[in-house]
Amino acid sequence: MSISVFELFKVGVGPSSSHTVGPMVAARQFVQDLREQHKLAQTDRVEVHLYGSLALTGIGHGTDMAVLMGLLGEAPDTIDVDTIDDKLEQIAQNASLNLASDHAIEFNRERDLQFHNDEFLPQHANGMTCRAFDGETLLFERSYFSIGGGFVLSEEDFAHKEQIATLLPYDFSSAEELMNLCERHGWTIAELAMANEKAFHTEAEVKAMLWHIWQVMDASIQRGCRQHGTLPGGLKVRRRAAELYRELSKQSEEERRNGLAILDWVSLYALAVNEENAARGRIVTAPTNGAAGVIPAAIAYYVDFVHDPDIHGDLKDQVVKFLLTAGAIGMLFKKNASISAAEVGCQGEIGVACSMASAGLAAVQGGSNQQIENAAEIGMEHNLGLTCDPIGGLVQVPCIERNTMGAVKAINAARLALRGDGAHIVPLDSVIETMRQTGIDMQSKYKETSQGGLAVNAVNC
Numbered sequence: 335m336s337i338s339v340f341e342l343f344k345v346g347v348g349p350s351s352s353h354t355v356g357p358m359v360a361a362r363q364f365v366q367d368l369r370e371q372h373k374l375a376q377t378d379r380v381e382v383h384l385y386g387s388l389a390l391t392g393i394g395h396g397t398d399m400a401v402l403m404g405l406l407g408e409a410p411d412t413i414d415v416d417t418i419d420d421k422l423e424q425i426a427q428n429a430s431l432n433l434a435s436d437h438a439i440e441f442n443r444e445r446d447l448q449f450h451n452d453e454f455l456p457q458h459a460n461g462m463t464c465r466a467f468d469g470e471t472l473l474f475e476r477s478y479f480s481i482g483g484g485f486v487l488s489e490e491d492f493a494h495k496e497q498i499a500t501l502l503p504y505d506f507s508s509a510e511e512l513m514n515l516c517e518r519h520g521w522t523i524a525e526l527a528m529a530n531e532k533a534f535h536t537e538a539e540v541k542a543m544l545w546h547i548w549q550v551m552d553a554s555i556q557r558g559c560r561q562h563g564t565l566p567g568g569l570k571v572r573r574r575a576a577e578l579y580r581e582l583s584k585q586s587e588e589e590r591r592n593g594l595a596i597l598d599w600v601s602l603y604a605l606a607v608n609e610e611n612a613a614r615g616r617i618v619t620a621p622t623n624g625a626a627g628v629i630p631a632a633i634a635y636y637v638d639f640v641h642d643p644d645i646h647g648d649l650k651d652q653v654v655k656f657l658l659t660a661g662a663i664g665m666l667f668k669k670n671a672s673i674s675a676a677e678v679g680c681q682g683e684i685g686v687a688c689s690m691a692s693a694g695l696a697a698v699q700g701g702s703n704q705q706i707e708n709a710a711e712i713g714m715e716h717n718l719g720l721t722c723d724p725i726g727g728l729v730q731v732p733c734i735e736r737n738t739m740g741a742v743k744a745i746n747a748a749r750l751a752l753r754g755d756g757a758h759i760v761p762l763d764s765v766i767e768t769m770r771q772t773g774i775d776m777q778s779k780y781k782e783t784s785q786g787g788l789a790v791n792a793v794n795c
């Protein structure tokens with residue numbers, strides 16, 4: 335199944351792609367399905383049942399909020415994040431909600447939104463079932479699966495997900511196929527990705543859309559650098575980006591560009607984005623929300639400290655090249671392993687984002703396709719086995735800091751690859767397969783259930 339880079343970079347809302355963006359998309363889809371079945375007008379009550387990881391960490395990940403917003407007809411990329419609290423307040427006060435914004439039904443949160451902590455649907459760890467009733471009569475029922483990165487499949491789609499293919503002119507299923515295609519056509523990875531995107535849009539449109547993705551990423555950095563206080567959820571995590579930004583802004587230009595001081599800026603960019611994500615702000619899912627800071631931090635590092643127009647050319651073209659390259663690498667993980675922490679742990683979030691960022695950085699610094707593949711491989715190889723164990727089920731600790739580590743590791747992976755000639759022992763395909771197998775072997779308590787690791791060993795005060 336080949337996909338577009340825009341399925342890996344989506345404007346969304348925090349804090350989680352699988353537990354916030356996905357459930358919002360699914361609940362909205364349910365209401366649309368209900369309308370298509372001509373049963374919306376008859377519906378006087380809906381029930382949403384959350385299973386597995388969605389139930390276990392749903393409260394901390396804002397899944398309840400996301401489901402309600404989806405039922406209202408809101409979408410992750412367009413919802414005004416500043417209105418969410420008011421909308422929740424209204425639903426609670428009136429004990430009712432407007433399905434698809436125009437069909438009022440009663441809504442009792444305890445009765446109609448149920449968390450099944452001990453039950454997993456057989457198909458996937460992130461399952462939810464939606465039911466519509468007319469009185470006691472069940473009108474319509476459908477299950478949906480949030481399979482990572484905000485992707486949602488209905489139970490029907492899930493049954494034949496291997497057949498859901500997007501026919502692209504230059505389809506590839508493995509890194510080896512990608513490299514061979516590039517060699518055959520004399521293209522860079524970014525050029526091949528662009529050729530595929532042109533199946534849907536003009537080149538100018540693709541460039542404009544990717545530049546917009548970067549603009550939203552950059553805005554999340556800027557906004558994160560201005561917000562103070564503690565993050566929601568009860569863990570009392572203090573926002574650090576604004577204070578760090580104020581400190582770093584005092585540096586002279588010489589101090590700022592002095593060796594390891596650059597890493598402070600890289601950490602700042604990642605902290606800012608992920609604090610915004612934890613505060614349910616506007617971010618770009620890249621390829622997930624928990625890891626949304628890695629790629630923006632890597633691009634901001636390039637923009638602020640590396641890019642030289644005389645050497646690298648137009649900045650916009652370079653950012654587009656970064657995102658196309660990173661997107662092509664992300665597709666390989668999506669297809670052959672997973673970008674869902676509920677399936678493979680944090681390898682699938684920070685690990686994949688790091689690998690994508692490593693490839694993007696190598697590309698914009700003039701790396702060959704072999705060096706880019708090497709960078710992507712290094713970026714994942716040293717994240718293998720990374721577990722998902724967020725404290726309190728919140729996408730805060732270790733998640734926010736972990737993005738700084740992912741970004742710094744990506745810079746190092748790109749540098750290591752660019753110092754070599756592209757030759758390396760472990761192919762990217764082997765690392766992806768190793769990541770998949772490691773994810774299968776990983777116990778469920780380390781896969782976004784908050785039942786192991788830091789989630790049980792750190793004091794939750």
Ligand code: SF4
Nearest residue numbers: 624675680683722733
């Ligand atoms: S630990 Fe990693 S995978 Fe788990 S929620 Fe945090 S960032 Fe996402």
